[in-house]
Amino acid sequence: MKYKSINRWPECERPRERLLRAGPAVMSTAQLMAIILRVGSKNKSAIDLAREILLKFGSLQEIDDASLAEYSDIKGVGSAKVAELRAAFELGKRLVQSSGDGSFHNPSFKNSSEVYEYYQPRFFGSKKEKVLCLLLDTKNRVFKEITVSDGTLTSSLVHPREVFRYAIKEAAVSLLLMHNHPSGDPSPSKDDIQITHRLVETGKVVGIAVLDHIIISDGRYMSMMEKGFIS
16 A cells, blocks of 8 residues: 555544644544654654554653664664654653643752652653752752762762762752662662762761652652661
8 A cells, every 4th residue: 555644644634633623632642652753754654653663662651761772673763753752751741840830940848758749750660770869959949950870779870979069069058869769669779778878978078968868669769868767
């Protein structure tokens, strides 16, 4: 059968026009992705390409976690399309974390539960460990987020020098550290405990308090401060 591009489809079947007419809720995942991808490739429509991506990775979370190299066997998907998908996913995460009026703000937290509720969408379903450092001002508001590492949490990846280099440069008063456990168990490992102790002691020396180290898993979290690992 001869390939027919989306712009030659009947208007009622085109994803973009259908979304504007009926709203995004009626759209399939492949159709929504096709709108983000905009165009397909030779002999493939944008929907065909979206379906191929979904078939390869199996879920939106796996697509979000995929590296550029993992798309190499999908013809028609290069760095530009991967960037488009990543931008769309990041906007979705920021929407979840935005305030009720749609604007972004510097959040402040009263306890670890509030930190977890705010940042859990950032880590949800991730298959890789990610370490995030939150820099706080005199009013305990987060004014900057630093991705310390994207991979397995080890003392070589999360060194006090790297964490406090940013904190000192940005004149942070205190900081919060968090990372995820893809295994689903938020219990701290020996490395987690060792790294936390090193960071707390370094913070005392440089005058920047480490308020907590929160470990997040899907649906659960653990505060190392509340468990007595930080004093």
